[in-house]
Amino acid sequence: MVEKSMKSILVTGALGQIGSELVAELRTKYGHDNVIATDLRDPRETLSVEPPYEQLDVLDRNRLWEVSKRYGIDTIYHLAAILSAVGEKKPDLAWDVNMRGLKNILDLGMERNMTRIMVPSSIAVFGPTTPVDDTPQETLLRPNSMYGVTKVAGELLCDYYWSKYKLDVRGVRYPGLISYKTPPGGGTTDYAVAIYVDAIKKGRYTCFVREDTVLPMMYMPDALKAIIDLAEADGETLRYRNAYNIAALSFDVAQLAESIQRHIPEFEVRYEPDFHQAIADSWPNTIDDTAARDDWHWQPNFDLDAMTDDMLANLRRMQDEGTLY
Numbered sequence: 001m002v003e004k005s006m007k008s009i010l011v012t013g014a015l016g017q018i019g020s021e022l023v024a025e026l027r028t029k030y031g032h033d034n035v036i037a038t039d040l041r042d043p044r045e046t047l048s049v050e051p052p053y054e055q056l057d058v059l060d061r062n063r064l065w066e067v068s069k070r071y072g073i074d075t076i077y078h079l080a081a082i083l084s085a086v087g088e089k090k091p092d093l094a095w096d097v098n099m100r101g102l103k104n105i106l107d108l109g110m111e112r113n114m115t116r117i118m119v120p121s122s123i124a125v126f127g128p129t130t131p132v133d134d135t136p137q138e139t140l141l142r143p144n145s146m147y148g149v150t151k152v153a154g155e156l157l158c159d160y161y162w163s164k165y166k167l168d169v170r171g172v173r174y175p176g177l178i179s180y181k182t183p184p185g186g187g188t189t190d191y192a193v194a195i196y197v198d199a200i201k202k203g204r205y206t207c208f209v210r211e212d213t214v215l216p217m218m219y220m221p222d223a224l225k226a227i228i229d230l231a232e233a234d235g236e237t238l239r240y241r242n243a244y245n246i247a248a249l250s251f252d253v254a255q256l257a258e259s260i261q262r263h264i265p266e267f268e269v270r271y272e273p274d275f276h277q278a279i280a281d282s283w284p285n286t287i288d289d290t291a292a293r294d295d296w297h298w299q300p301n302f303d304l305d306a307m308t309d310d311m312l313a314n315l316r317r318m319q320d321e322g323t324l325y
């Protein structure tokens, strides 16, 4: 039933790590031409995404309204955001895009009485005073990164639009996401992607966090399943809106390296921690996602070695094809 109500979907940040894979998944599910990919880049440049594509800055309200009306958008997956590492270097940009951009999306959704607005949050909402193990669904949210501040404020803003205007906004708190199709986009967890790429390209990797750094992570296929399953869930079953804890994996860099060495025994990692370490240290080790499992049957599929097997096989294929970034 729910699928019928989501028949014209806009994806912002469609050229990013999540967006570039989510667009393909949504097009398979809802019909190619029913999913409008949008991002900052000019379509005359070489685009990795097929049309329909529109150049769109989420800070441009008039353009946002114009594109939404043209396609009769009733659902938005809002992925356009500045991530944690870039957010520390450019805090004003992070606040502008992550807050003003989000409010434009919520105002649009409310004004056009949209069916669903999906807004990913992040484990970055947690901070140094949050319990680090089995971090609860309801707990202290006092992050000390600008990205984390925008994610907490964003969760509160989304819940405000739900409680005051009944705009159906939903979100998941993504852990670090690992994928092979596009390069990572300026996050603290980018090391967990780059390590695979360098293992293939160089046989060695210099990591910007310590060997014993443990973080919650997730393979992209599970991340896509989570946000689509939540979008399609019966709203009556949802105790939370913005946003659900979801978990799949937690490992330190040494464990990640060992998983890679099952395929590339000579692979070596050096450690040169930098400013990313303080951000990583403020985040949890493991996440309690019982609420998501109980309310909308969340269940990941990939464990660490299954992810590594798939990552390396696809990166090797891309290297052979000459498409490895």
Ligand code: VAH
Pocket: 083, 084, 085, 122, 123, 124, 147, 174, 175, 176, 177, 186, 187, 188, 189, 190
């Ligand atoms: C980042 N990949 O590192 C994002 C994510 C939990 C981390 O939000 O900023």
